[in-house]
Amino acid sequence: MESTMTIKDIFDVLKKNVLIILGIMIVCMGAAFCYFKWFVDPKYEAVSQILITQNAQNQNSAVQNSEIQANIQMVNTYSVVIKSSKILGDAVERLGDGTTMGDLAKKITVDSVQSSLVINIRVTDKDPERAKLLVKTVTTSFLSITPKMMKVNNIEQLTDIYSVASVGASLKVGVALAMMIGLFIGIVVSFLRRFLDDRFRTEAEITKRLDVPVVGVIGNIEDSEFQEKSRYRRRSRK
Template identity: 25%
Template sequence: MGNAVDHEELALEEWLLVVARRWRIIALMIVVSICLVGIRMAMVPPTFEARARLLVLPPDQAVNDVETLELYRNLVPTYKELLASRRVMDAVLRDLGLSWSSDEYRRRVRIRAYEESQVLDVFVRDSSPSEAARIANRAAEIMTGIAAEVMRENRLVLLDSAVPPEEPVSPRPALELSLAVLLGLLVGTSIGLALEVLDRRICDEAAVERRLGLPVLGVIPHIDL
């Protein structure tokens, strides 16, 4: 390969110099990215998420039998599948008079179970915090009723009612603006590096030594006539 250094190979120190030389482009990309995110947040309505918490009650008597204890532990996944069933979905939509499709229902209503826990959470998303809480509470009531009917025992009970959330889950201004800054920095730096690689001009003796791998024997000074 010889002593010549390919113009596309830039050392880390040179990258930092590129960032310093192309800071205007980087700053412009950051501003553009922030503006685009700001426009998106202004156009997209906020989404709120309310949570109602259900509890699977233990057996009435102390459990000493290993098989009975294992069966009780498996009740939570069973209840989760039941609450996510089409029967429950149809009952919730019909009772609340919602015109959601099945896909929209599954996007807005989520059932979550936790390992080593007898708790089930019902999450509901809506553009209105009070409506999200209302739907979550009514959905939880319907779910406990259907669970009692199907399982033939009142073992699923409401532990905590949903309350209107104060903060939206989407958009999140702090997070999205931080990502916008990082994206603008990445795009701006990439453009700056690309321009630097494509720029074949030699502006000083350091560029001669760096690109040609040859020592500079002398420099002709600039003289204003």
């Protein structure tokens, strides 16, 4: 078999196996659609933002700098406080729907942008409205309990608008990815079939792949022609 393939050979392989490629792509896309449709639950994330404000209004830059650094350090403390049993317990009582602190804790993540005074409270749930309710309740509990508990008055909600976005696996993205995977598998299978097939189909193939001249060709005998000759021989014998 030849060690190299021309662009024409590649296109010939793809053309001959186009149905196989399309079939594998359709199977992969169908499998991905079924998986994302029936086995993957949608997830939505609601976000609330808390701002750590500055108490000092001193114009001295050194004092302001110190104040900012202290507040940045407080961000880490507040991030832990938000997921504490005191805050979550109060939030569970406010919800009053049987939600446990354990379930609520699993749905909450807290983060902040590096060197910023903003804390992001994120809650993930299958229902976007439920996610919004949970993050709103946790935020309310944090703002009502923390000032008294830590003797501070430098925290406030940045905005009372709770953004909700889908964060789960996307059906469209999953099907598109499956299509690309199916295309890749189909192309691989096509070339495997080509490289594992040692049959010769044309004289040109023999000359090209073996680098030897063709000295003769045995034609195919059709069944009808063979049967006709057999009947002719039997009549001749009679």
